[in-house]
Amino acid sequence: MSITITNLRKYYGKSAAVDDFTLEIPSATVFGLLGPNGAGKTTTFKCMLGLARPTSGRILYDGKPLMPATFEQIAYVPERSVLYDWMTVEEHVEMNRRAFAKFSPARAFELLETFNVERQKRARALSKGMRTAVMVAMAFARNAEILVLDEPTGGLDPVNQRHVLSLMINEAAKGNSIIFSSHQIGQVERAAENIAVMDRGRLVLEGLVDDLKADRKIVEGIFPDVTFTLDGIANDPRVARSDRTERIVRLLVTGGAADIASRLSSAGAMAVRVLDLNLEDIFLYAVSPANATTDVVVRESSS
Amino acid sequence: MNYVEWLRVRNLLRTTAIILAILVVLAVILRISVSRYMSPDAWVAHMSLDPGTKVTHTVLPGGTKRTTILDPSEPSTVVIDDHGYSGKHIVITEPTSRAHKEQQAHNIGIGSIQVHESRHGSLTTTVIDTNGSVPMLYYMALADVVALIVATILAAPLAREIDGHLEIALTRPCSRVRYALEVIGADAVGILAASVMTIAAFYLVQLLFESARLDFSGINARAIAMGVTLPLAWYALLCAATTWLNRSYGAVLGFAWPVTILIGALTLIPPGNVVALFVHDVAWVLSRLNPLTYVSFASPNDNGTLDYTGAHFALRLSIEVLMFVVYGAIAILKWQRVEA
Amino acid sequence: MPAILTVDPRSGVPIYLQIIEQIKRSIALGVLQVGEQLPTVKQLAIDLTVNPNTVARAYRDLERDQVIETAPGRGSFVRANGLTESPRVAVEIGRDALDLALREAKAVGLTQSEIRELFEAALARWFGDFKK
Numbered sequence: 171m172s173i174t175i176t177n178l179r180k181y182y183g184k185s186a187a188v189d190d191f192t193l194e195i196p197s198a199t200v201f202g203l204l205g206p207n208g209a210g211k212t213t214t215f216k217c218m219l220g221l222a223r224p225t226s227g228r229i230l231y232d233g234k235p236l237m238p239a240t241f242e243q244i245a246y247v248p249e250r251s252v253l254y255d256w257m258t259v260e261e262h263v264e265m266n267r268r269a270f271a272k273f274s275p276a277r278a279f280e281l282l283e284t285f286n287v288e289r290q291k292r293a294r295a296l297s298k299g300m301r302t303a304v305m306v307a308m309a310f311a312r313n314a315e316i317l318v319l320d321e322p323t324g325g326l327d328p329v330n331q332r333h334v335l336s337l338m339i340n341e342a343a344k345g346n347s348i349i350f351s352s353h354q355i356g357q358v359e360r361a362a363e364n365i366a367v368m369d370r371g372r373l374v375l376e377g378l379v380d381d382l383k384a385d386r387k388i389v390e391g392i393f394p395d396v397t398f399t400l401d402g403i404a405n406d407p408r409v410a411r412s413d414r415t416e417r418i419v420r421l422l423v424t425g426g427a428a429d430i431a432s433r434l435s436s437a438g439a440m441a442v443r444v445l446d447l448n449l450e451d452i453f454l455y456a457v458s459p460a461n462a463t464t465d466v467v468v469r470e471s472s473s
Numbered sequence: 474m475n476y477v478e479w480l481r482v483r484n485l486l487r488t489t490a491i492i493l494a495i496l497v498v499l500a501v502i503l504r505i506s507v508s509r510y511m512s513p514d515a516w517v518a519h520m521s522l523d524p525g526t527k528v529t530h531t532v533l534p535g536g537t538k539r540t541t542i543l544d545p546s547e548p549s550t551v552v553i554d555d556h557g558y559s560g561k562h563i564v565i566t567e568p569t570s571r572a573h574k575e576q577q578a579h580n581i582g583i584g585s586i587q588v589h590e591s592r593h594g595s596l597t598t599t600v601i602d603t604n605g606s607v608p609m610l611y612y613m614a615l616a617d618v619v620a621l622i623v624a625t626i627l628a629a630p631l632a633r634e635i636d637g638h639l640e641i642a643l644t645r646p647c648s649r650v651r652y653a654l655e656v657i658g659a660d661a662v663g664i665l666a667a668s669v670m671t672i673a674a675f676y677l678v679q680l681l682f683e684s685a686r687l688d689f690s691g692i693n694a695r696a697i698a699m700g701v702t703l704p705l706a707w708y709a710l711l712c713a714a715t716t717w718l719n720r721s722y723g724a725v726l727g728f729a730w731p732v733t734i735l736i737g738a739l740t741l742i743p744p745g746n747v748v749a750l751f752v753h754d755v756a757w758v759l760s761r762l763n764p765l766t767y768v769s770f771a772s773p774n775d776n777g778t779l780d781y782t783g784a785h786f787a788l789r790l791s792i793e794v795l796m797f798v799v800y801g802a803i804a805i806l807k808w809q810r811v812e813a
Numbered sequence: 814m815p816a817i818l819t820v821d822p823r824s825g826v827p828i829y830l831q832i833i834e835q836i837k838r839s840i841a842l843g844v845l846q847v848g849e850q851l852p853t854v855k856q857l858a859i860d861l862t863v864n865p866n867t868v869a870r871a872y873r874d875l876e877r878d879q880v881i882e883t884a885p886g887r888g889s890f891v892r893a894n895g896l897t898e899s900p901r902v903a904v905e906i907g908r909d910a911l912d913l914a915l916r917e918a919k920a921v922g923l924t925q926s927e928i929r930e931l932f933e934a935a936l937a938r939w940f941g942d943f944k945k
Contacts, residue, residue, distance in 0.1 A: 200864055219644055221813035241646040248640040254477060265476045269645050335862055343855040343865045359822035363866045380827035380867060387825075441920055446825020 171232050171243060171315050171347070172197045173218065178227035180213050187213040189371035191227070195349060195364075197315075200342045202362035202379075203351040204453055209368040211351040212249055215320050219246055242271060245314040249321045251301040255294035259287060259304055266308050278311035284333055298325035310337050317341060319350035323357065335361060355450040365449070367456045375456040379449060386447050386455075387427035391439030393417045403433050411455070420445075422455060474662070475655040478630055482663030485626060489619065489667050493674040500678045507581075523547075563601040570597075607679060607686070609693035613700035615675055616668035620704035623667040625726055627660045628711035631808050632722035639813040653805045657712070664704050695786055699768055702793040706764035709800035716804040736760050764796050820861050828863050832871035837880060840891060841903050851881060851889040 173195040180188040188210040195201050203211050216222035218229055220236050231240055253262060259282065266273045282289065285303035293301065302325050309317055319338075323331045331354070338348050338361045352358055358365060359379065367375040375382075396416055403421070404412050408430065411422040419439075423430050427444045434442050447455070529541040533554070542551040549567035556562065569592055579590040587602045631653060634642045642652060676687075689697070711729055715722040739756030742749050760766045767789040818839070820831045839845040851857070854872060858865035872889055875881045883889045918928050 199866070216813055221639060221643055223812060238646050238648045238651075241644055244644065246640060246644045252638050252640045254638065257477070257480065261480060268476050269647070271646075332862070336859065339858055339862055339865065343858055356822055359828075360863050363864045380829050380870065383825055383827040384830070441916070448823050448825045450823070451825070 173316070173349070174228075174230045174233070175214070175218070176228045176230075178214065178217060178229065179225045180210075180217055180222060181225045186371050188217065188224075191368070191371070191373055193366055193373060193376065195347070197232075197347055198342075198345050199347055199364055200338065200362050201347070201349045202358040202365040203349065203368065204355075204358065204365055205351070205368035206457055208370075209457075210371040211368055212320055214368070215246075215248075215318055215349075215351070219244070219318065243315040245309040245312040245317045247302075247305045247309045247317070247319045247322050249324065251293075251298065251305070253293035253296075253301055253304060256292060258290055258292050259296075260289045262293070262304065262308065263289075266311070270312055272313045273308075274311050274313060277313075278307055281307035281310055281337070285330055299327060299330065302326055303330060306334055306337070310341065314346065316347045316349065319348065319352075321352060322350060323352065323354055331357070355448075355453060359449045367453055369457045375452070382452055383447065383449070385423075385425040385427075386452055387423055388445040388447060389421045389423055389427055389430045389434060390443045390445055391419050391421075391431075391434035391437075392441040393419070393439050398438055400437065403430065403437065406430065406433075474659045475652070478656045478659035481630075482627065482659050482666075485623060486663060486666055486670070489623060490670060493619070493670055497674050497678055500675065501681065504678065504681075560603045561601070563599075565599040565601070566596055567599075568595055568597070608688045608696075610696040612672045612675060612687075613668075613693075613696040616671040617700045617703060619671040620664050620668045620700075621707055624660075624664050624704040624708035625711060625729060627663055628708050628726055629715035629722040630656045630660055631712065631804055632715040635716070635811055636722070639811065643813065649809050650805055653808045657709075657801055657804075660708060661705055664708060665701065668700065668704070695790075698790055699786075699793065702790060702797060703764055703768055706793045706796040706800070709797045709804070710762070710764060712804040713800040713807075716807045733763055733765060736763070737766075764793055767792050818857070818861065820863060822863070827867075829867045829871040829874070832857075832861075832868060833874055836871070836875060838906070840880065841906075845891050847891050847893050849891050851891070853888060 175191060175193045175195075178188050178191040179186060191210070191214060203214065205211050213222065217224045217227075218236075229236065234240075257265075263275050263278050263282075266278070267275050279289065282304065285300070285307060287296070287300050287303055287307070293304070296304065302322065306319075306322055309319070317338075322338075323334050326334065335357050338350070341348055342361070342363075348361070350358075350361075362379055364378055365376065365382070366373055394417070398419075400412070400414075400419065403409065406423075406426075408423050408426045409421050410424050413420045413422075419434070421430060421434075431442045431444055523544050523546055525546055526542060526544045529543075531539045531541070533539055538555040540551075540553040540555070542553075544550075547568055549565070551566075552564045554562040581588040589600045591598050634656075643649065645652060647655075711726060714729075715725045718725055736756050736759050739752055740760050742753045742756070744750040744753050818832065818835050820828050820835075822828060824831065836845065836851070845851075851872075852860065854865055854868045858868045861868070872881065872883065876883055876889075879892055881889050882892050915928065918931070923931075
């Protein structure tokens, strides 16, 4: 099931949590939604799931608006714990069994055991990580076509974080979609096929992870002295940003790194390197103001 | 029926059962302590111990068995008319003793037993009627007390969901309206179950002491109809109030009773001046919104019975039903629009 | 298949390229034989904990470059041609390493003859009896 978000706007009072956000999420994909805190990711999820009413804009599932029946195919793990404090874990499983046709209690208990959650415990007796684990287990036992996960590893120790990641990969292998937001860029890099980056309610970047990594590079040139000019090169549409410190210039390019590198050479650079950017770098560049410099871990490009 | 709400109801019914059990024990103790009015055979045995007591058994025309006990030493007379299933009529004439009350005349009615004491001179006559049947009115009154308490505890189910569980409640393959109806349905079943449990408990108490017939006639049928709808209407009112007010639903529920009583009291203000008139009128209007206003635990009639009758009963009952529906709809309306 | 494939998601190199490169390297080093079956896309994705479509893309590219062949229903296998790839891959790897070394050496100001001296010494070390 594909999801099409068109010109989504959500205002709380005068401030826009989401501002003119358009995104197409294809079916059978793992889609990562990144953004700084307060960027509007959770609000976007809420609008997608009918938990908040958009101020304007449309969200369609396979071309149709959200209906109660659509929820048979959507499982949601919210950011905060929404378990019923006074109910036991087992009672939560039963509740899900009655509410959803394709829910598998056996699978739920299997997953709960993987996370080391005791079935008899009441939700109020569980730690934050355990509660996240319960919500994750319930969602993955649903066999739903789409899983919407808002920070699914919140409060989890690294072992359990790996479990969640493996679960996500398994779901993807089954052909289900996962849309998730996470601050764990490493997880996003592994699991996500597509990503979108939000900042202050707007979409600032989207694309396939592999393509973004292949195209976005830093081209670094070291010049013999400080008297060099770059005019033509800096104006190239593929150069998103240029930082110049004494004899070193670093250009952030969105494609054509090799070409830009050779132009730097022609402009007189004595050493030119093309540096790779990982997803964290790409993300940081996307959300930071245009003229700020950010620290980039220097990695030689081998592609 | 909604599973989560059903669990809440079940837990509450369990607690109610325990409390009812305690009340039943207390009721049994109470019944035993007034049993000196209750067992003619025991009396006969007791009194015939005195020397000189004469016991006579006759059968009156019509089948009534009459036992007469004369004790010349006190002197005291006991006449027991046993009408069989229709109950017993006992007249005791004895010298006034410390066991009797101070007043000239004294009445006690407990369930199916009516006791009337009157003093004349140095003698006291006690007339005991056990007609063997209990008006459902009494049972419904007890049941309603419990049902209203249960209704207040269960009320605010939607407010509870709004308080942190919307992400679960609203992401179901189930329309919002249907979800709300299932939740309210579970609570309604719980409230009715509490009424039934209460009636069953006290019926049990009665059975321990005598054969119990239930009188469903006349005002009793009306009492049942009103007794069923009143707690539901009260529940619906609290649902509407808590779902709309963005305040702690616990506080709303807790203050519901005192506020109701206060408004009721304010309607009794005599309209002495403009301010008093204003307060009285406002309170009067507000009290029209309260389901409890339409149940008159009314003034007794001349012959001592309570009056639920009148052409207005049908109207009042309809108002209760209407309140249940309207307040429920108001709660569901807010639920439809709520955002997580 | 032994776990000789590892991927570094934090690297700037797209994961599918890393997988392609490592499979080619495995073939070049003889760790993967001709006709040997590769893990399924799903299995490799789970083993490496990466997105299955990333693995699928790598396999597609390898297939396009005729390094592997996929028989529907049976799996993916190393092609005979894969062997002809291997000397080329080895040469590529070698050339890249030398380029890197020379660039660094030149950048710090060593002359050609100084570099040649260091190179002979290194050769003797690596292909001799490992005496410093």
